[in-house]
Amino acid sequence: MEGSRVAKVTKTNVMRILTQHKISYDIHQYLGSDVHNSVDVATKMGIAPQQMFKTLVTQAKSGAHYVFMVPVEAELDLKKAAQAVGEKSIAMIKEKELLPLTGYVHGGCSPIGMKKQFQTVLDASALNFETITFSAGKRGFSVQVAPQDLEQAIPLIITEVSH
Template sequence: MAKAKKTNAIRLLEQHSIPYKEHHYFGNDVANGIEVAKKMGNNPDQQFKTLVTQGKSKTYYVFIIPVNTELDLKKAAQAVDEKSIAMIREKELLPLTGYVHGGCSPIAMKKSFKTILHASASKFDTIIFSAGKVGLSVELDPKQLSSLIDVTLSDVVKA
């Protein structure tokens, strides 16, 4: 049996000796992050999705929020000192980050972007997010994430 190919996100975790746990799911029948969490047997509050936005200034930002929440664009804009922000189009994701929709990891992107992690992450010992490939996630201490990328905690989801 062939060894699974490592993603750039997993390589980066290993280069920095950051402990992590892999979570896998198989099949194309999953439509959203809540279903992914359920399929993997994870708490949706603890499973996070990575969203990429662009501000009015044309600067890009990354938001990491629980899969069972929705980004509040007003709060998100305030968190990054922008007048307004908008989600980037799906076709822009791969050239900008190196990742596809549904497999976007906040780590090991092509470029570094200001990143906001939802404040709820601080109540968990570990959080789970994409490892850079659809069907593969990593679980790690959110403090360890902060050692890899510049992360700011903020409440950026709709109430």
């Protein structure tokens, strides 16, 4: 029956890694062009903004890189973030550094499956939810996972790092 096929979702590296670690996940997709920020994306996907997390990549004064996951409606508290990883200070990396460092583009950056695995800090607010949603490593695609399951796939610290 022609025309009755369901569009197949292309698996991203993030999805492959989650499957490899036997972590259950759901896929969310939004490919519209009428979104201007992460909060818009969450709203279009029907996900509460406090339950959708963005992935932020930083560099410490020591030169080490760290990844932080905070709700899309929140901001990373750089002072709390530095304390969480035992550094004096940290700063966001420049957008042009993101792809060569992580293998991901702005708007499609996931804490899972980066070129090199960096210490990741998940904001403690994630524990208020059964599941959280974050980028599946490709713009327009997100995965929904139980926050405690993330520890099976990446080195994870859970503490308060947003405001």
